Amino acid sequence: MARFTDKVALVTGAGSGLGRATATRLASDGAQVAVLDLNEGAAKETAAAIESDGGSARAYAADVSDWASVDSVVTSAASDLGRPQLLVNCAGVGAFVRSEEETFESWSRIIGVNLTGTFLMCRGVLPHMLDGGGVIVNVASNAGLMGQPYSAAYCASKGGVVNLTRALGVEYRARGVRVNAIAPGGMNTPMIQTWGFPEGAKPEDFAAITSPIGYAEPEEQAGLISFIASDEGRYMVGQIVSMDGGITCG
Numbered sequence: 001m002a003r004f005t006d007k008v009a010l011v012t013g014a015g016s017g018l019g020r021a022t023a024t025r026l027a028s029d030g031a032q033v034a035v036l037d038l039n040e041g042a043a044k045e046t047a048a049a050i051e052s053d054g055g056s057a058r059a060y061a062a063d064v065s066d067w068a069s070v071d072s073v074v075t076s077a078a079s080d081l082g083r084p085q086l087l088v089n090c091a092g093v094g095a096f097v098r099s100e101e102e103t104f105e106s107w108s109r110i111i112g113v114n115l116t117g118t119f120l121m122c123r124g125v126l127p128h129m130l131d132g133g134g135v136i137v138n139v140a141s142n143a144g145l146m147g148q149p150y151s152a153a154y155c156a157s158k159g160g161v162v163n164l165t166r167a168l169g170v171e172y173r174a175r176g177v178r179v180n181a182i183a184p185g186g187m188n189t190p191m192i193q194t195w196g197f198p199e200g201a202k203p204e205d206f207a208a209i210t211s212p213i214g215y216a217e218p219e220e221q222a223g224l225i226s227f228i229a230s231d232e233g234r235y236m237v238g239q240i241v242s243m244d245g246g247i248t249c250g
């Protein structure tokens, strides 16, 4: 039997990159997947691709940084597909900017999507998961475990996801809900292609945050997420699992 047969999985940011790869992987592992994204068209594309491969998926438009949107999409997905048992928080945004030039809007958006959005989705599914068990996998980043230049908001948001994950891991470990996070390094996704380093930035700054073995494919990180979310990861609680080409190892 496949890992996630008869399980309902919610994946945010599933219209692109890691979220799309994760939705596809969980569906191929037997889950019924709710494909959530701010970009409804992209969510529909992911769901259609999964269905055409014989998997089960349904697209939903959702803004994870908005309480009402989260509440509404979790309620709809639970009513359409059944009790959410898996949640993977992939939605994320960022930008490289000199901190002295950061704007309130950009700072608030990055914290709002990456940190508050991750919490709101956890908050939304927890009542369902407490009624029979569940697993949450958050997506942090190597940027949540180290300082990176030109990324103060992003580093702060991902550092927040790291300790949010530990806090929820401890709070719910004896109540049937496991919460963990992955911390990817550079991944070959649309996100990385849109971040230009600020003009005049030193090449060594970029080298310091890039593994000498290059980027991972999102499917590799999706495989790690699938393992953590499965029963094989039963004893993993509150962990931040790095797969980053060694960027944070020394």
Ligand SMILES: NC(=O)c1ccc[n+]([C@@H]2O[C@H](COP(=O)([O-])OP(=O)(O)OC[C@H]3O[C@@H](n4cnc5c(N)ncnc54)[C@H](O)[C@@H]3O)[C@@H](O)[C@H]2O)c1
Residues within 6 Å of the ligand: 012, 013, 014, 015, 016, 017, 018, 019, 036, 037, 038, 039, 042, 062, 063, 064, 065, 089, 090, 091, 092, 093, 094, 113, 117, 139, 140, 141, 142, 183, 184, 185, 186, 187, 188, 189, 190, 191, 192, 218
């Ligand atoms: N790409 C990398 O190198 C890298 C490295 C480490 C961590 N990450 C993290 O991995 C996750 C996935 O990133 P990716 O590389 O696949 O990026 P991506 O840009 O390809 O995909 C992100 C998705 O999130 C969606 N999204 C943005 N704001 C949203 C919101 N408010 N509500 C719902 N959906 C929203 C976007 O529409 C998009 O489909 C992010 O959390 C990112 O921070 C990425």
